[in-house]
Amino acid sequence: MLPEDFSINSLKSPVLEGKTRSEGWRKAQLETIEIILEKHENDIINALKADLGKPETEALFELIALKQELKLTRKNLRSWMRPKRIDVPLYLQPGGAKIIPEPLGCVLIIGAWNYPFMLTIQPLISALAAGNTAVIKPSEFSPETSNLINHLFSEYFSKNVVRVLQGDGDFSKNLVGKKFDHIFFTGGSKTGSKVMEAAAKNLTPVTLELGGKNPAIVINGADIDITAKRLVWGKCLNAGQTCLAPNHILVEENIKTPLIKAIKKNIREFYGKDPLSSNQIGKINFRQFAKVTQFIETARRKQQILFGGDVNEKDQKISPALIDLKDWDDSLIEEEIFGPILPILSINNLESALSNIRSKEKPLAIYMFGGSSIDQQKLLETTSSGGVCFNDVVMQAGIPELPFGGVGTSGMGIYQGKAGFDNFTHYKSVLKRPFWLDLNFRYPP
Numbered sequence: 133m134l135p136e137d138f139s140i141n142s143l144k145s146p147v148l149e150g151k152t153r154s155e156g157w158r159k160a161q162l163e164t165i166e167i168i169l170e171k172h173e174n175d176i177i178n179a180l181k182a183d184l185g186k187p188e189t190e191a192l193f194e195l196i197a198l199k200q201e202l203k204l205t206r207k208n209l210r211s212w213m214r215p216k217r218i219d220v221p222l223y224l225q226p227g228g229a230k231i232i233p234e235p236l237g238c239v240l241i242i243g244a245w246n247y248p249f250m251l252t253i254q255p256l257i258s259a260l261a262a263g264n265t266a267v268i269k270p271s272e273f274s275p276e277t278s279n280l281i282n283h284l285f286s287e288y289f290s291k292n293v294v295r296v297l298q299g300d301g302d303f304s305k306n307l308v309g310k311k312f313d314h315i316f317f318t319g320g321s322k323t324g325s326k327v328m329e330a331a332a333k334n335l336t337p338v339t340l341e342l343g344g345k346n347p348a349i350v351i352n353g354a355d356i357d358i359t360a361k362r363l364v365w366g367k368c369l370n371a372g373q374t375c376l377a378p379n380h381i382l383v384e385e386n387i388k389t390p391l392i393k394a395i396k397k398n399i400r401e402f403y404g405k406d407p408l409s410s411n412q413i414g415k416i417n418f419r420q421f422a423k424v425t426q427f428i429e430t431a432r433r434k435q436q437i438l439f440g441g442d443v444n445e446k447d448q449k450i451s452p453a454l455i456d457l458k459d460w461d462d463s464l465i466e467e468e469i470f471g472p473i474l475p476i477l478s479i480n481n482l483e484s485a486l487s488n489i490r491s492k493e494k495p496l497a498i499y500m501f502g503g504s505s506i507d508q509q510k511l512l513e514t515t516s517s518g519g520v521c522f523n524d525v526v527m528q529a530g531i532p533e534l535p536f537g538g539v540g541t542s543g544m545g546i547y548q549g550k551a552g553f554d555n556f557t558h559y560k561s562v563l564k565r566p567f568w569l570d571l572n573f574r575y576p577p
Contacts, residue, residue, distance in 0.1 A: 133303075133306075134297070134303075134306065134307070135297070137291075138295065138297070140238055140267075140310055140311065140312065142291070142292050143238040143265040143266075143267065143292055143293075143295060144237050144238045144265070144313070145292065146265055146292055146293065147235050147236075147237050147238065147263065147264060147265055148237070152235055152263040152264065152265065153234075153235070153263055155209060155210055155213060157263070158209060158213075158260060158261055158262075158263055159206060159209065161260040161261075161289075161293065161294075162202055162205060162206055162209075162257065162260060162261060164288050164289060165198070165202060165253065165256070165257060165260075166199075166202055167288065168284050168285070168288055169195055169198060169199060169202075172280075172284055173195060175280055175284075176191070176194075176195060176249055176277075176280065177191040177192070177195075178276075179249070179274075179276040179277040179279075179280045180194065180248070180249060180276075180277060182276040183245075183248060183274040183275065183276045183277050184246070184248075184274065184370065184371070184373070184414045184415060184417065185371070185414040185415035185447075185448075185449070186370065186414045187411060187412050187413070187414065190369065190370060190414065193250075194247055194249050194250035195249075195250075197250050197254065197529075197530065197532075198249075198250060198253055198254060198257070200530075200532045201254055201257050201258075201532050201548065201549070201552075202257060204532045204533065204549050205257055205258070205261045205549070205552075205553070208549075208550065209261055209553075212233065212261075212550060212553045213233055215230045215231060215232045215233070215562075216230060216231045217229070217230050218230060218231060220563075224563070224565070226565065226566055226569060227563060227564060227565040227566070228563070228564045228565075229561070229562065229563045229564075230562050231559050231560065231561055231562070232559070232560045232562055233262070233553075233557045233558075233559055233560075234263070234557065234558050234559075234560050235262050235263030235264045235556070235557065235558070236262070236264055236313040236314050236556055236557065236558055237264060237265075237312075237313030237314075238264065238265045238266065238267065238312055238313055239259050239264050239265075239266050239267070239312060239313055239314040239315070239316060239556060240266070240267045240268075240269065240307065240308065240310075240312040240314070240315045240316065241255050241256055241259065241266055241267070241268045241269070241316045242269045242271075242304060242307075242308075242315070242316065242317045242318065242319070242327070243268065243269065243270045243271050243278075243281075243318060244271055244318040244319050244341075245271035245273035245274040245417055245419075246370060246373040246374065246375070246417070246470075247370070247374075248270060248271050248274035248277040248278065248281075249277050249280075249281065251318045251341075252268055252270050252271075252281060253268075253281075254547070254548070254552075255316045255318075255339075255547055255552065255555075255556075256268055256294070257552070258547055258548075258552025258553055258555060258556050259314075259316070259556045260293075260294075261552075261553055261556075262553050262555075262556035262557045263557075264313070264314075264556050265292065265293050265294065266293075266294050266295070267294075267295045267296075267297055267307070267312070268281065268285065268294065268295070268296050268297075269296075269297050269298070269299070269303075269304060269307060270282070270296070270298065271319075272298065272299065272300050272301075273417060273418075273419055274417075278298055279298075281296055282296040282298055305326070305330065308326075308327050308330040308331060309330050309333065309334075310334075311334045311336065312331075312334075312336055313336070314336065314337050314338070314339070314555075314556060315327060315331050315336055315337075315338045315339070316338075316339045316341075316547075316555075317338065317339070317340050317341070318341040318342075319341075319342065320342065320343070321342045321343075321541050321542075324340040324342045324543075327340065328340065328544075338544065338545070339537075339544065339545030339546075339547065339555055340538075340543050340544040340545065341375070341536075341537060341538065341543050341545075341547075342375075342496075342538055342541065342542055342543045342544075343375030343468060343496055343538070343542060343543075344375070344379075344468065344493065344494070344495040344496035344497075344517075344518070344538060344541065344542035344543075345379040345380070345465070345466075345467070345468050345492070345493070345495055346376060346377065346378055346379045346495045346496055346497040346498065346499065346517075347378070347379060347380055347381075347382055347485070347489055347495060347498055347499070348363060348378035348379075348380070348381050348382070348499040348500070348501070348525065349381075349382045349383075349479075349482065349485045349498070349499065349500040349501070349503075349511075350381060350382070350383040350384065350387065350391060350500075350501045350502060351383075351384045351387075351481075351482050351485075351500070351501070351502045351503045351507065352384055352386070352387060352502055352503070353502035353503050353504065354387070354501035354502030354503075354523070355501075355502075356387065356390050356391055356394050357394050357397075357398075358523075359391065359394070359501040359502070359523075360391060360394030360395045360397070360398050361394075361398045362501075362523075362524050362525055363378055363381065363395065363474065363525060364395055364398045364399055364402060364452065364474070365402070365525075366378050366499075366525030366526045367452065367472060367473075367474045367525075368399075368402070368403075368413055368452050368472045369526065370414055371413055371414040371415060371416055371449070371450070371471065371472055372416075372424075372469065372470060372471040372472040372473065373414075373416070373417060373420065373470050373471065374526065375496055376496060376497050376525070376526045376528075376529055377469075377470075377525070377526065378474070378499055378525050379465075379468060379469055379475075379495075380457070380464060380465050380469075380474070380475040380476070380477060381474060381475065381476040381477065382477055382479045382485040382488075383476060383477070383478060383479065384478070384479055384480075384481065385478045385479070385480070388476070388478055391476070392438060392439075392454065392476065395439070395454055395474065395476075396438075396439045396454065399439065399440060399452045399454075403451070403452065406451075407440065407442070407449075407451035407452060408442055408444045408447070408449050408450075408451050413449070413451075413452070413472065414449075415447055415448040415449050416448045416449065416450060416471055417448075418448060420470055420471060421445075421448050423470075423471075424450060424469070424470070424471030424473065425443055425445075425450065427463070427464060427469060427471065427473055428441045428443060428450065428453060428473065430463070431453070431455045431464070431473075436455045436456050436457065436458075437453060437454070437455060437456075438454040438455065438456050438476075439452075439453065439454040440452045440453040440454060440472075441453035441455075441473075450471060450472055450473075451472070452472040452473075452474065453472065453473045453474065454474050454476060455473060455474065455475040455476065456475075456476060457475050457476065457477040458477075459477075460477070460488055462475065462477075465477070482503060482507055482510070482511075486510070486511060486514055486515055489515050490514065490515060493540060493541040493542070494516045494517055494518075494538070494539050494540035494541065494542055495517045495518070495542055496517065496518040496519070496538045496542040496543065497517060497518055497519050497520065497521060497525075497528070498511065498515060498517045498519075498520050498521075499520075499521050499522075499524070499525050500520070500522055500523075501522075501523050502523075508522055516539055516540070517539065517542070518536075518537055518538040518539050518542050518543060519534075519536070529548075532548050532549045533548075533549045533550070534548065534549070535547070535548055535549070535550075535551035536548045536551070537551075
């Protein structure tokens with residue numbers, strides 16, 4: 133049940149009354165978030181450690197991303213808010229036309245458990261910059277972070293500007309059925325489809341950030357050691373629970389053996405001889421643990437494990453595992469893994485990899501290491517994905533000026549930077565004409 137004192141109308145009122153339109157109001161909200169980040173950095177880091185066992189460096193990534201978003205938004209807010217003048221055709225002159233960016237109203241933001249602070253607050257920055265009020269619903273599967281968000285944002289913000297609501301799946305189902313002006317959801321595709329279905333009843337627009345099975349192609353020309361280092365880092369970041377993590381490696385046969393050797397070496401260098409005891413790798417979320425361990429058990433039964441794959445049920449940790457695949461139909465390619473498991477499959481050439489990628493659902497990201505500029509252009513022109521990164525992984529999300537989002541089953545809509553401002557903005561068309569010139573040719577008869 134929603135709290136008795138909750139009213140969407142009370143959050144819509146400041147927007148409808150024009151109180152959120154000014155640059156000053158919007159910057160004041162951004163400054164409040166900045167104060168929260170500065171004053172409560174240790175609290176946030178500790179909550180992320182409690183929920184996901186995040187090393188301090190990884191927790192800082194979430195804070196750094198938010199600070200970058202705030203800096204870019206505050207710097208450009210005035211220009212983003214500025215009305216744009218449009219040329220008026222001769223037959224409508226005299227007259228003036230313009231496009232005015234205006235807030236949508238009250239938006240709902242549903243956060244994710246894998247980056248529970250960043251993926252809840254980053255879209256909030258865009259929503260407030262665009263002059264909206266917001267209801268934020270943190271994930272119940274990261275309870276320490278959810279409670280902290282509730283405590284901090286309830287203390288620093290008026291309930292008529294930002295309201296934090298906590299609850300389970302049934303609570304969220306009830307919430308998305310309300311008449312918000314926009315819903316922003318980060319999570320899995322199955323839940324995303326339910327959010328979209330519920331929103332459709334009120335004709336509420338949605339942004340869905342859903343993740344996907346991101347292939348990493350490694351072909352001749354790649355620096356093997358750096359490629360391995362970046363793949364291991366990207367796969368093991370947040371214990372593999374990153375929507376942008378490389379899901380599986382597609383490697384040309386003649387460089388597969390040296391790549392495997394380099395991956396093993398880098399896992400040892402990053403996490404030591406016993407990764408389960410390393411403080412540099414986090415734990416698997418309790419909802420994911422059974423699924424990820426099942427992947428490991430199946431691979432062990434099929435004698436596919438090349439390296440790692442040890443399991444500590446008590447601490448919910450899994451050591452990074454390298455899995456050798458024999459065919460395209462393996463479940464480790466068909467499913468999003470969301471754990472520190474790195475499957476590897478031989479390919480004949482780049483075209484065989486691209487052909488397979490095209491035959492499946494559109495991924496959130498495609499990674500390619502090596503090849504020529506012609507190969508890179510071929511990938512860009514013959515595949516569709518949320519984004520592409522050459523010779524690295526995940527880092528494209530660290531550029532706030534680059535829009536972030538999926539396509540097809542990997543998501544709908546984009547955000548970050550100007551794209552985030554646009555996502556929560558309605559661009560209103562305005563024409564203004566005088567009375568003094570009124571030609572009769574437009575009127576009947």
